[in-house]
Amino acid sequence: MTEELELVFEKLTFNFETRKFAELRILLLDMEPFDIATYMEENLDDKEQIIFFRLLPKELASDVFVELNSDMQENLIKAFTDRELKAVVDDMFLDDTVDIIEEMPANVVKRILKNSDPENRKQINELLEYPEDSAGSIMTPEFISLSPSMTVEAAFDRIRATGVNKETIYTCYVTNRKKILIGVVTVKSLLLADKKQLIEDIMDTAVVTVETVEDKEQVALKFSNYDYIALPVVDKEGCLVGIVTVDDAVDVIQEEATEDIQKMAAILPNEKPYLQQSVWTIWRNRIPWLLLLMISATFTGLILNTYENTLSGISTMLIACVPMLMDTGGNAGGQASVTVIRALALGDLEFKDIFRVLWKEIRAAILLAVTLAVACFAKLMLIDNLLFGFTDYTPIRSLVVSLAMFATVIMAKIVGCVLPLIAKKIKLDPAVVASPFITTIVDALSLLLFCGISIAILQA
Amino acid sequence: MTEELELVFEKLTFNFETRKFAELRILLLDMEPFDIATYMEENLDDKEQIIFFRLLPKELASDVFVELNSDMQENLIKAFTDRELKAVVDDMFLDDTVDIIEEMPANVVKRILKNSDPENRKQINELLEYPEDSAGSIMTPEFISLSPSMTVEAAFDRIRATGVNKETIYTCYVTNRKKILIGVVTVKSLLLADKKQLIEDIMDTAVVTVETVEDKEQVALKFSNYDYIALPVVDKEGCLVGIVTVDDAVDVIQEEATEDIQKMAAILPNEKPYLQQSVWTIWRNRIPWLLLLMISATFTGLILNTYENTLSGISTMLIACVPMLMDTGGNAGGQASVTVIRALALGDLEFKDIFRVLWKEIRAAILLAVTLAVACFAKLMLIDNLLFGFTDYTPIRSLVVSLAMFATVIMAKIVGCVLPLIAKKIKLDPAVVASPFITTIVDALSLLLFCGISIAILQA
Numbered sequence: 001m002t003e004e005l006e007l008v009f010e011k012l013t014f015n016f017e018t019r020k021f022a023e024l025r026i027l028l029l030d031m032e033p034f035d036i037a038t039y040m041e042e043n044l045d046d047k048e049q050i051i052f053f054r055l056l057p058k059e060l061a062s063d064v065f066v067e068l069n070s071d072m073q074e075n076l077i078k079a080f081t082d083r084e085l086k087a088v089v090d091d092m093f094l095d096d097t098v099d100i101i102e103e104m105p106a107n108v109v110k111r112i113l114k115n116s117d118p119e120n121r122k123q124i125n126e127l128l129e130y131p132e133d134s135a136g137s138i139m140t141p142e143f144i145s146l147s148p149s150m151t152v153e154a155a156f157d158r159i160r161a162t163g164v165n166k167e168t169i170y171t172c173y174v175t176n177r178k179k180i181l182i183g184v185v186t187v188k189s190l191l192l193a194d195k196k197q198l199i200e201d202i203m204d205t206a207v208v209t210v211e212t213v214e215d216k217e218q219v220a221l222k223f224s225n226y227d228y229i230a231l232p233v234v235d236k237e238g239c240l241v242g243i244v245t246v247d248d249a250v251d252v253i254q255e256e257a258t259e260d261i262q263k264m265a266a267i268l269p270n271e272k273p274y275l276q277q278s279v280w281t282i283w284r285n286r287i288p289w290l291l292l293l294m295i296s297a298t299f300t301g302l303i304l305n306t307y308e309n310t311l312s313g314i315s316t317m318l319i320a321c322v323p324m325l326m327d328t329g330g331n332a333g334g335q336a337s338v339t340v341i342r343a344l345a346l347g348d349l350e351f352k353d354i355f356r357v358l359w360k361e362i363r364a365a366i367l368l369a370v371t372l373a374v375a376c377f378a379k380l381m382l383i384d385n386l387l388f389g390f391t392d393y394t395p396i397r398s399l400v401v402s403l404a405m406f407a408t409v410i411m412a413k414i415v416g417c418v419l420p421l422i423a424k425k426i427k428l429d430p431a432v433v434a435s436p437f438i439t440t441i442v443d444a445l446s447l448l449l450f451c452g453i454s455i456a457i458l459q460a
Numbered sequence: 461m462t463e464e465l466e467l468v469f470e471k472l473t474f475n476f477e478t479r480k481f482a483e484l485r486i487l488l489l490d491m492e493p494f495d496i497a498t499y500m501e502e503n504l505d506d507k508e509q510i511i512f513f514r515l516l517p518k519e520l521a522s523d524v525f526v527e528l529n530s531d532m533q534e535n536l537i538k539a540f541t542d543r544e545l546k547a548v549v550d551d552m553f554l555d556d557t558v559d560i561i562e563e564m565p566a567n568v569v570k571r572i573l574k575n576s577d578p579e580n581r582k583q584i585n586e587l588l589e590y591p592e593d594s595a596g597s598i599m600t601p602e603f604i605s606l607s608p609s610m611t612v613e614a615a616f617d618r619i620r621a622t623g624v625n626k627e628t629i630y631t632c633y634v635t636n637r638k639k640i641l642i643g644v645v646t647v648k649s650l651l652l653a654d655k656k657q658l659i660e661d662i663m664d665t666a667v668v669t670v671e672t673v674e675d676k677e678q679v680a681l682k683f684s685n686y687d688y689i690a691l692p693v694v695d696k697e698g699c700l701v702g703i704v705t706v707d708d709a710v711d712v713i714q715e716e717a718t719e720d721i722q723k724m725a726a727i728l729p730n731e732k733p734y735l736q737q738s739v740w741t742i743w744r745n746r747i748p749w750l751l752l753l754m755i756s757a758t759f760t761g762l763i764l765n766t767y768e769n770t771l772s773g774i775s776t777m778l779i780a781c782v783p784m785l786m787d788t789g790g791n792a793g794g795q796a797s798v799t800v801i802r803a804l805a806l807g808d809l810e811f812k813d814i815f816r817v818l819w820k821e822i823r824a825a826i827l828l829a830v831t832l833a834v835a836c837f838a839k840l841m842l843i844d845n846l847l848f849g850f851t852d853y854t855p856i857r858s859l860v861v862s863l864a865m866f867a868t869v870i871m872a873k874i875v876g877c878v879l880p881l882i883a884k885k886i887k888l889d890p891a892v893v894a895s896p897f898i899t900t901i902v903d904a905l906s907l908l909l910f911c912g913i914s915i916a917i918l919q920a
Contacts (some may be wrong), residue, residue: 098532134597156651169647169651170647187651191620208492229630246689249710251684253713254713261798262802264724264800267795274800274803275808277820283828286792286824289793290791294784298782298843298844300787304783305850308780310777316765317765326786327704327760327900328753331750332746335746335750338721343734348734351733360739375751439791447783
């Protein structure tokens with residue numbers, strides 16, 4: 001948080017506590033809804049939130065409400081009179097209303113719907129039926145539509161008459177009588193055109209659209225590739241049913257990145273900000289993978305149980321090198337898998353690129369493996385043998401460890417780059433399937449490689 | 461890639477190879493610049509790219525050029541005549557020109573600057589002086605400025621006269637004679653206002669601004685919090701020097717997420733798409749952390765060397781449990797560190813929250829540790845002892861391993877949540893400092909805990 005904002009927060013607290021509500025309102029008028037919501041979340045208890053919210057200037061109330069977390073929204077709705085609730089709901093965009101409804105318990109949802117206009121209620125119910133994570137679930141039906149035979153002047157009249165409540169007016173959508181989307185026209189092109197020109201003569205007919213059932217991650221990717229501020233959403237018949245605006249796409253991009261990061265770290269994804277997650281939620285999101293990965297360590301345990309006496313019999317030095325081999329394998333595999341997972345998420349890679357990826361990774365792996373094997377040999381001979389005086393770090397044993405290092409890195413890179421691509425191909429989530437498993441698989445394989453190489457060379 | 465787009469690509473190839481250039485141009489006119497660039501990257505060699513680019517409809521040329529990767533841009537510029545280069549450069553927004561220049565070798569930069577208008581050249585040189593990753597480096601000076609005493613009608617005239625080459629016309633910036641930013645007015649409010657009203661009467665004076673030297677990550681965060689389509693950039697005196705548009709913010713958000721993911725996976729960040737990175741680049745970005753982490757495994761090696769004989773003397777079963785303990789510790793620590801790192805990046809956490817974070821993590825850690833310890837005991841007794849018949853997995857030894865598991869998870873969670881916060885406080889990058897190191901620190905500490913607990917209980 002900036003110092004400037006901290007100062008404003010202090011003033012808010014002072015004016016709120018000393019009941020200087022007129023000064024408070026003047027301060028609030030100059031603030032962003034997001035910052036007001038942040039202030040309320042960080043500084044006010046349940047009761048104070050209700051008093052504070054009622055002090056908000058009317059034109060800010062619903063904008064602030066949308067930015068609050070769902071616990072606070074629920075708390076406020078329960079305190080609202082029907083009239084207050086209606087005022088807030090009427091002023092929100094429909095996609096925001098739908099987002100809020102999805103987080104509320106059934107009785108609260110009923111109250112929200114009861115206090116919506118019949119027309120809005122119908123649209124809300126339609127929006128609620130789209131699958132979670134689909135374009136339909138994040139779109140709003142509040143857009144400006146024009147007909148192709150309108151003049152530019154008539155289009156401006158339409159915008160002036162209906163624009164106040166639309167989420168964006170800067171891209172207008174041209175539809176025919178069957179509501180099929182036939183073109184788009186921007187306010188910029190309207191402003192630069194002659195008043196008498198017809199919309200059909202200036203509209204752009206090459207329209208990028210998204211389908212209602214399209215994954216919202218794909219929608220976000222279209223925004224980041226094509227640089228639009230809104231995209232039209234069409235149903236299977238090509239009828240325009242809504243738009244997605246870039247601010248929603250930005251939220252999706254942030255959420256998807258957070259989700260992928262969580263999955264890569266073996267956490268079940270959760271949309272709530274960290275400090276709002278209860279301890280039980282944190283436990284529930286983290287325990288499944290920890291348990292599964294712990295149980296799967298049975299494999300490494302089995303391998304070590306089988307070979308430990310043999311290895312220790314040769315030299316306990318070999319056992320001491322196991323963590324280094326396993327960690328380096330895990331790191332090397334993780335680098336490859338994370339790179340591929342992110343490239344898949346950004347649309348830079350597809351399954352059909354698997355051989356290009358393999359060819360690149362294998363060459364990189366050979367370079368990395370040679371470097372690491374040489375460094376490993378040097379470390380064992382110089383640091384462990386010379387510096388620390390472990391005389392059982394002989395050249396031949398160090399060579400065996402270095403060879404195992406070489407093999408481990410190559411194996412880890414191949415496993416790391418191939419697994420996410422296969423996961424994608426069989427429609428599993430690459431981030432979930434590949435990342436937490438990589439360590440376990442690479443651990444077991446690197447141990448097997450190490451034991452095999454040790455026995456082959458040292459027991460020969 | 462969608463099937464539809466694949467079909468278009470096939471048609472492009474057919475028309476290009478059979479030299480049906482008229483049909484080719486018709487196809488291209490309906491395509492997005494990003495898709496054309498993708499086609500050129502995936503399907504054409506250096507020579508074909510030049511021929512293909514010259515076939516592009518004029519109005520698309522610079523839009524496509526901006527979307528190409530820097531190797532292709534360099535290839536094309538070298539083939540361009542001065543006139544061709546000037547046409548492309550004149551048609552680009554200045555922030556895009558600057559992005560391209562930053563990737564080009566000196567002689568190419570000279571040619572670009574030589575073929576720019578003197579006015580543009582001056583502005584490009586100014587933009588090039590802003591520090592990398594600052595708001596100044598991603599802004600464009602091409603915005604619409606209005607004066608407060610203008611009427612709405614005059615404002616529209618100004619927009620019509622100068623809007624064609626501005627990156628956005630939908631937010632206009634009101635400045636006084638000293639070029640100090642005093643307000644913003646959107647085209648929406650202009651359209652809804654009376655023609656005779658004065659700008660100063662309808663402008664919004666509570667303006668969210670960014671400073672030229674502000675980190676671009678902060679700028680992107682403002683976009684995702686405040687939902688604007690453009691933000692004004694001011695210098696230290698409050699003078700308006702440029703704007704950042706939301707499409708650039710979206711790119712920054714994607715890049716920053718990719719960078720953080722790379723850093724968490726112990727890779728030096730790289731902006732190039734994966735398939736464009738050379739094998740040497742991949743090696744250079746991955747080898748430093750692999751080497752450092754391998755060398756740092758010397759600690760775990762030392763600990764194992766010191767205690768191994770003791771542990772093996774008690775039971776080789778203890779050694780076989782080391783990977784399970786170390787992996788679970790690494791996973792548990794990684795979950796905490798990654799959660800905190802992401803929350804820091806999203807602005808949900810600050811250093812001052814350290815005690816709230818610790819309190820939350822310690823409670824979650826106790827729940828997780830109890831669950832894992834119990835499960836660990838059950839696994840050792842049921843799977844390893846009963847199922848696999850390892851009789852040296854006795855209850856007391858299994859209890860020791862479970863206790864070590866409990867201690868390891870608590871320790872890993874504390875290390876995992878505290879390290880990134882400390883890194884942030886001392887102005888280091890949390891993602892770099894915390895993530896790759898966590899495994900090494902947690903490995904060493906969990907081994908020490910395990911050896912200590914084993915010796916205390918089993919040798920007593």
